[in-house]
Amino acid sequence: MSQAVHPLERSGTASAIPKLSVNNLEIIFENPATGLRTEAVKGVNLDIRQGEFVSIVGLSGCGKTTFLNAIAGLVKPSAGSIKLDGKSVEGPGPDRTVVFQKPSLLPWRNVLSNVIYGLELRGVRKDEARERAAKYIKMVHLNGFEKHLPHQLSGGMQQRVNITRALVCEPEVLLLDEPFAALDAITRESMQNELLSLWENTGKTVLMVTHQIDEAVLLSDRVIVFSARPASILEEISIRLPRPRTPELRDNPRFDYLAKRIWELIHSTAEKKVNPEYEI
Numbered sequence: 001m002s003q004a005v006h007p008l009e010r011s012g013t014a015s016a017i018p019k020l021s022v023n024n025l026e027i028i029f030e031n032p033a034t035g036l037r038t039e040a041v042k043g044v045n046l047d048i049r050q051g052e053f054v055s056i057v058g059l060s061g062c063g064k065t066t067f068l069n070a071i072a073g074l075v076k077p078s079a080g081s082i083k084l085d086g087k088s089v090e091g092p093g094p095d096r097t098v099v100f101q102k103p104s105l106l107p108w109r110n111v112l113s114n115v116i117y118g119l120e121l122r123g124v125r126k127d128e129a130r131e132r133a134a135k136y137i138k139m140v141h142l143n144g145f146e147k148h149l150p151h152q153l154s155g156g157m158q159q160r161v162n163i164t165r166a167l168v169c170e171p172e173v174l175l176l177d178e179p180f181a182a183l184d185a186i187t188r189e190s191m192q193n194e195l196l197s198l199w200e201n202t203g204k205t206v207l208m209v210t211h212q213i214d215e216a217v218l219l220s221d222r223v224i225v226f227s228a229r230p231a232s233i234l235e236e237i238s239i240r241l242p243r244p245r246t247p248e249l250r251d252n253p254r255f256d257y258l259a260k261r262i263w264e265l266i267h268s269t270a271e272k273k274v275n276p277e278y279e280i
C-alpha cells in the first residue's frame with residue numbers, strides 16, 4: 001500500500017506551537033435550582049497539532065461532549081484554559097465549527113441554500129458562496145441534489161449536507177460530535193471514507209467524539225481515552241497505521257490490537273465509582 005503524505009507534512013505548516021492547546025481544563029455545572037454541582041471535566045491537558053485527526057472515546061456521560069463544546073466556545077471553563085493558535089478561546093468563532101449527531105438543517109431551504117447559509121451570515125459574496133458550496137457539494141457526492149429539500153434526502157445524505165455546511169465555512173478546526181452515530185453500518189462506512197478523503201484534501205485539524213472504537217482507530221492519528229466522569233485523560237494512543245486508511249485495514253492485526261487496548265481501557269474505567277452530583 002502506498003503511504004500517503006500526511007496533510008501536516010503536505011501543507012508544510014508543521015509548527016512547534018500547537019493548533020489547539022488545552023491546559024488543566026475543569027468544567028463544573030451548577031444547578032441554580034438545587035445548588036448541586038456536576039463535575040464534568042477535570043484536569044485535562046491536551047495539545048493538538050495543525051492537521052492532526054484526534055478522536056475522543058469514553059463511557060457515556062463521562063464528559064466528551066462537554067469537552068468538545070468547551071473547545072467550540074459553547075461551554076465556559078470553570079478553570080484552566082483553551083488556546084487556539086496561542087490565543088485564548090472566549091466563545092464561538094469562525095475558526096471552529098461543530099457538527100452534531102443530528103443534522104440541524106433548515107427544512108425550508110434546499111441543499112444548496114442550506115450549505116451557503118453560514119456563508120451568507122458571514123457576508124460572503126453570493127457568487128463566491130455558490131462557487132465554494134458547489135466545490136464541497138461535489139466532494140461529498142451530492143451534486144444533482146442541490147435543489148432537494150432536507151425531507152427529500154435520506155438520513156445519510158442529510159448528515160452529508162450537515163458536514164458540507166460546516167466545511168464550506170473552511171474552519172481551522174472541525175469539531176465532530178458522534179457525526180455518524182445515527183447512520184446504518186454501510187452508510188457510516190461510506191461517510192467515514194468521505195470524511196477521510198475530505199480531511200486529506202483540506203488538511204483541517206479534526207477533533208471527533210465517537211462511541212465507535214473501530215471508527216476512532218480507522219480515522220485518527222491519536223485516540224484520547226477519557227476516564228469515567230469527571231473526564232480526565234486515561235491514556236493517549238498513537239495510531240501508527242499506514243495512510244491512506246481503507247476499511248480493509250480492519251483486517252490488520254495491529255488494528256485489532258489497538259481497538260482491543262482502547263476497549264480494555266474504557267472497560268477498566270467503567271468500574272470506577274461515580275458520584276452523580278455533589279453539594280457545594
Ligand SMILES: Nc1ncnc2c1ncn2[C@@H]1O[C@H](COP(=O)(O)OP(=O)(O)OP(=O)(O)O)[C@@H](O)[C@H]1O
Binds near residue numbers: 062
Ligand atoms: N448543561 C448542563 N448542565 C448540567 N449538567 C450537564 C450539562 N451538560 C452536561 N451535563 C452533565 O455533564 C456530564 C457529562 O455530560 P456529556 O454530555 O459531556 O457526556 P458524554 O461523554 O458526551 O456522554 P454521551 O457519550 O452519552 O453523549 C453528565 O453528567 C451530564 O449530565
